[in-house]
Amino acid sequence: MSADGLPWGFAYLDEGTKRMIRRALLKALAVPGLQVPFASREMPMPYGWGTGGVQVTASVLTPDDVLKVIDQGADDTTNAVSIRRFFARTAGVATTTRTAEATVIQTRHRIPETPLREGQILVFQVPIPEPLRFLEPRETETRRMHALAEYGLMHVKLYEDIARHGHIATTYAYPVLVEGRYVMDPSPIPKFDNPKLCSEAILLFGAGREARIHALPPHTRVESLAFEDHPFEPARAAGICALCGAADSYLDEVLTDDRGGRIFVCSDTDFCETRRAGGAS
Amino acid sequence: MYVAVKGGEAAIDAAHAWLAEERRGDPAVPAPTVAQLREGMALAVDRVMAEGSLYDPDLAALAILQARGDLVEAIFLLRAFRTTLPRLAASRPVDTGAMRADRRVSAIFKDVPGGQVLGPTFDYTHRLLDFALAAGVDPPPAPGAPADPAPLPRVAEALGAEGLLQPEPPGDATPPDLTREPLELPAPRALRLQVLARGDEGFLLGLAYSTQRGYGRTHAFVGELRTGAVSVEVEIPELGLAIELGEVVLTECETVNQFAGSRTEPPQFTRGYGLSFGRAERRALAMALVDRALRARELGEDLSGAPAGDEEFVLGHCDNVQATGFLEHIKLPHYVDFQAELELVRRLRREAEAARAAGESAGREAAE
Numbered sequence: 001m002s003a004d005g006l007p008w009g010f011a012y013l014d015e016g017t018k019r020m021i022r023r024a025l026l027k028a029l030a031v032p033g034l035q036v037p038f039a040s041r042e043m044p045m046p047y048g049w050g051t052g053g054v055q056v057t058a059s060v061l062t063p064d065d066v067l068k069v070i071d072q073g074a075d076d077t078t079n080a081v082s083i084r085r086f087f088a089r090t091a092g093v094a095t096t097t098r099t100a101e102a103t104v105i106q107t108r109h110r111i112p113e114t115p116l117r118e119g120q121i122l123v124f125q126v127p128i129p130e131p132l133r134f135l136e137p138r139e140t141e142t143r144r145m146h147a148l149a150e151y152g153l154m155h156v157k158l159y160e161d162i163a164r165h166g167h168i169a170t171t172y173a174y175p176v177l178v179e180g181r182y183v184m185d186p187s188p189i190p191k192f193d194n195p196k197l198c199s200e201a202i203l204l205f206g207a208g209r210e211a212r213i214h215a216l217p218p219h220t221r222v223e224s225l226a227f228e229d230h231p232f233e234p235a236r237a238a239g240i241c242a243l244c245g246a247a248d249s250y251l252d253e254v255l256t257d258d259r260g261g262r263i264f265v266c267s268d269t270d271f272c273e274t275r276r277a278g279g280a281s
Numbered sequence: 282m283y284v285a286v287k288g289g290e291a292a293i294d295a296a297h298a299w300l301a302e303e304r305r306g307d308p309a310v311p312a313p314t315v316a317q318l319r320e321g322m323a324l325a326v327d328r329v330m331a332e333g334s335l336y337d338p339d340l341a342a343l344a345i346l347q348a349r350g351d352l353v354e355a356i357f358l359l360r361a362f363r364t365t366l367p368r369l370a371a372s373r374p375v376d377t378g379a380m381r382a383d384r385r386v387s388a389i390f391k392d393v394p395g396g397q398v399l400g401p402t403f404d405y406t407h408r409l410l411d412f413a414l415a416a417g418v419d420p421p422p423a424p425g426a427p428a429d430p431a432p433l434p435r436v437a438e439a440l441g442a443e444g445l446l447q448p449e450p451p452g453d454a455t456p457p458d459l460t461r462e463p464l465e466l467p468a469p470r471a472l473r474l475q476v477l478a479r480g481d482e483g484f485l486l487g488l489a490y491s492t493q494r495g496y497g498r499t500h501a502f503v504g505e506l507r508t509g510a511v512s513v514e515v516e517i518p519e520l521g522l523a524i525e526l527g528e529v530v531l532t533e534c535e536t537v538n539q540f541a542g543s544r545t546e547p548p549q550f551t552r553g554y555g556l557s558f559g560r561a562e563r564r565a566l567a568m569a570l571v572d573r574a575l576r577a578r579e580l581g582e583d584l585s586g587a588p589a590g591d592e593e594f595v596l597g598h599c600d601n602v603q604a605t606g607f608l609e610h611i612k613l614p615h616y617v618d619f620q621a622e623l624e625l626v627r628r629l630r631r632e633a634e635a636a637r638a639a640g641e642s643a644g645r646e647a648a649e
Contacts, residue, residue, distance in 0.1 A: 008365040017364075037463035042360035047606030049613065072617045079613055081289040109617045127607070138593050139466050165629055171621035190621040209603045211463040237624055252616055253623065267617055 011058035011091040017041055021059035021213070025204060028215035033178030035129050035146070040211040050083055050108060051208030053125035057087065057106045060121055060204070066094045068102035073110035073250065073267035080108070099270050109172075111193040113249050113271040116201035118218060124187040126207035129214060131175045131185040151183050154225065162230055171235065177223045184214060184222075192234040192250045197222040239264035244275035304349050318342040327530075327559025328352055332601065333359030334460065334479045335366075336529050336558050353481075357602045368461070373523055375511045377533045377556070379432045382509035387436045389502045389537055395433035400508065436505040437535050437552065446537065446550045466593055473575050473596060474568075478556060480599030482564045488589040488599075489570035497587025499573045500539035501553060508532040508560050532557050534565035538573050543581035551580065571595060 009015060017039075024038035043051040061067065067087055071080040075097040083106060084095050096102050099114040108125040116122060132142045135153045145151070154175060161169040174191035178184050186197055187205055197203065203216040216222060226232035237251045242263040249271055251264040266272035305312060319326055319342035329341040333356045341359060348354035384400025387393045399405075440446040456471040464476065477485065492499055510530050514523040534555040542548035553573030555565035574589040576582075584590030598604060 012365070014365070014367065037465065039460075039462050041364045042357075042602060043364065044361040046357065046609060047603045048608070048610030049606060051606075072614050076289045077614055078289045078293060081293060085290075108613075109615070127610070139597075140593065166632060167625070167629070169625060169629075171625045172618040188615075188618050190617055192621070209607055235621065235624055237620060250617070251620070253620055267620075 008090065010063070011061050011087060012044070013041065013055065013058045017055075018059040021055055024213045025056065025059065025215060028204070028213045029202070029217050031182075032216050032220045033176075033182030033184040033214060035212040035214050037211055038213050040208045043208065045082065045086070047209040048127060049079060050106070050125040052206030052210075052213070053106050053108070053123050053208075054083060054086070054206075055208060056123045056204050056206035056213065057104060058091070060123070061087065061091050061093055061104060063091070063093065065103045066096050066101055067091075068096050068099065068105045068270075069107075070105065070110060070112070070269075071108040072252070073112070074269040076269065097270050098274075099268075109188050109190075110250070110267060111189055111196040111199075113266070113268045114274075115196075116199050118200045120201040122199070122201050122203050124189075124203065124205045126185070126187045126205045126210075126212075126214075129185055129187075129205065129207040129210055129212040131173075131183050146182060149181065151177075154183060158225060158227070162227070168226070168230065174232075175225050177225060178216065179221050180223075183225070184216075186222075190235070190250060191224065191232075192236050194222075194224045194232070195234060237264055241266045241272060244272045246272070246275060304347070313346065315339055315342045315346060318345055324560060325350075325352060325355075327557075327561055328482060328564070329355045329359055331558040331561055331564060332356040332479050332481065333363065335359050335363045353601050353605050357605070360602050363460075370515050372526070373514045373516060375513060375529070375531070377507070377511055377531060378435055380507060380509040380511045380531065380533070381428070382433055382507045384509070385433055385505065385507040387503065387505045389504055390436065390439070393434075393436050393439070393505075395429075395431070433507070435535070437537065440504075440537065440550060444549075447540075447546070447552065449552065464596065466596070467578075468592065468596060470572075470576065470579075473592065474554065474556070474572060476596045476599060477568045477571055480568070481601035481604070482561075482567070484599045484601070484604075485567035485571055486563060488574075488595060489567035492570055492574050492587065492589045497574050497577070497584040497590040499553070499570065501536040501570050501573060502538070503566065504535045504537040504552070506532070506534045506562060506565065508562070530559055532559065532561045532565040534562070534569045536566075536569040536573060540580065545581045551576070 021038055024036045028034060028036045040052065040055065043054055045051060045054065057067070067084065068075065069080045069084040071077040074080065087093055088095050099105065099112040102120065104121045104123065105112065106123040106125065111122065130139075130142050132145055132154065135157055136142050136145065145153070158168050158170070161167065170191070172190045173185055173188040174194055176184050176186055176194060176197060186194060197216060198220065199216070200218050202218060205214045207213070224232040237253060239251055240247045241249060241251060243265050246266055249266045249268060252267045253262055253264055255262050319338050322342070322345060325345055326338050326341045329344055329352055330336050330338065333341065333344070335341070340362065341355065344355035344358040345352065347358060382398065384402060385395065385398045387397065437446055441448060457469065459472060459475040464472070468476070491497070508530065510528040512525045512528050514525050516523045536553040537550045538553060540546070540549055540551045551573065553569035555568030555572065557564045557568065571589055574584060574587065575592055575595060577584040577590045578592070588594050
């Protein structure tokens with residue numbers, strides 16, 4: 001019986017399904033960067049709206065957890081609100097917007113600015129887990145390429161970017177090499193967040209529609225792909241937050257009028273609010 | 282000044298309340314009941330059950346009501362509910378040969394044992410709007426005849442006896458279960474059929490049609506199309522016998538396809554197979570054509586360039602709950618990634634501008 005008294009399990013899924021997902025999670029943690037197939041279920045929110053993350057969160061949540069849900073770094077975006085409510089209702093867990101207070105954080109497109117610590121779990125919503133998908137559409141092919149660590153195609157793509165544009169033209173979902181073995185898609189986080197993939201927390205990636213889970217255990221070596229003469233550079237808008245004055249956070253650009261007026265504000269709302277409460281700015 | 286996207290919670294609540302009001306429509310008009318939808322929109326209910334992979338006409342009718350008649354949304358509601366249901370047992374394979382068919386036609390023989398039975402079909406109706414329906418006139422009772430309780434023999438068996446039709450050997454192997462295991466490719470036929478059975482009717486229709494127009498032609502004839510009730514039985518190990526749980530209405534289609542033979546197979550007819558919950562001839566026919574197209578690899582045919590014969594393409598894209606979710610998710614905020622793209626495009630433009638300016642000044646110097 002779920003927390004809301006309706007005939008489904010704690011956090012919606014039945015125990016058998018959660019066990020199946022936990023097995024996939026354990027395998028993914030044991031082989032960092034490997035995409036592990038799992039029997040993804042239909043969830044009561046649409047595919048593409050975080051069903052993979054929701055299934056992973058449902059499988060790791062315990063009644064004592066404190067859950068934070070963000071989308072674009074913010075707790076108050078509509079889909080984050082919807083997912084947070086879903087777990088408040090079906091699992092009855094406490095929720096928070098404070099990164100430091102959360103034990104489980106589900107995210108779409110960002111890693112919080114506040115460094116995560118041991119004991120925390122960050123769950124990513126993943127649309128397309130296959131970093132090679134847009135170079136090779138066939139699953140049977142990409143699976144073989146991963147098995148043989150045949151990543152030449154990816155390096156050629158990055159090289160062609162440099163030849164054409166002078167830069168690697170990938171700005172988000174920037175591919176990484178995990179422990180020198182698997183090339184992994186970190187989900188569509190801006191490449192600004194890539195260095196945070198080396199974390200003290202457990203990072204879990206759930207792709208519901210594609211039925212794949214991958215994971216990074218704490219302290220995993222994660223390198224963003226680059227070349228010796230074109231090293232990886234995380235990018236952000238050159239500006240400071242108009243609300244808290246942060247000069248090192250990832251920024252959203254906000255249009256303020258129809259005459260070209262614009263300001264920059266922190267994408268991470270908790271980071272920004274905490275700084276303002278502390279008198280920064 | 283900056284107005285944050287605060288107020289998400291209040292906006293969501295208000296949107297849901299508004300949706301409920303819109304769903305109800307004009308309060309002066311009586312609201313349709315689940316029973317009315319189940320009876321009057323029976324074919325919509327059948328489609329929702331088939332693609333929702335759950336046989337329950339009342340729940341399907343409720344889903345249609347809740348979805349305001351959006352069948353893909355209704356299918357999604359039923360699928361999400363299905364997730365919460367425990368798997369108590371697996372039935373014995375249903376015997377469609379023993380179907381109590383109220384419709385059964387074959388297009389390959391003028392007459393077949395058991396006869397051609399038209400049943401309640403749209404096929405020969407003239408598609409003229411019937412204003413008597415709008416006036417609420419009940420139809421006169423249809424002429425009836427006592428049903429023949431004898432099961433209808435399968436048309437395909439007549440061809441099979443002559444050895445002209447590729448046999449489909451029976452097997453006891455437990456088929457893979459799409460709803461309990463992730464789809465792995467390449468997929469065996471049993472798994473492909475499961476995917477097609479819950480695939481989007483429109484997508485299957487388009488694919489099947491494309492094979493008829495030359496994109497992987499498989500020369501299909503309708504060997505047999507039948508609709509009717511079959512009993513569902515479950516084996517109870519403690520009792521050592523099978524118990525009938527109830528009946529489901531199914532539509533089954535078997536196509537007979539020309540096949541000139543290949544390096545591995547002699548010339549013979551081959552089969553495509555379609556099966557659906559409810560009365561769903563379009564979907565069963567389309568499924569059979571696509572099933573046959575997807576057998577190209579095992580039959581050693583070359584259907585390269587035909588989408589319907591491409592297993593990864595068909596199986597990866599025929600589920601409308603997956604497709605609509607991913608398509609519609611682009612409505613969600615993407616401004617973090619868009620910001621990263623903005624910065625890149627601005628930078629590339631700056632650099633292109635600078636390069637052009639440098640080129641122009643170099644050009645002037647050369648000219649001087």
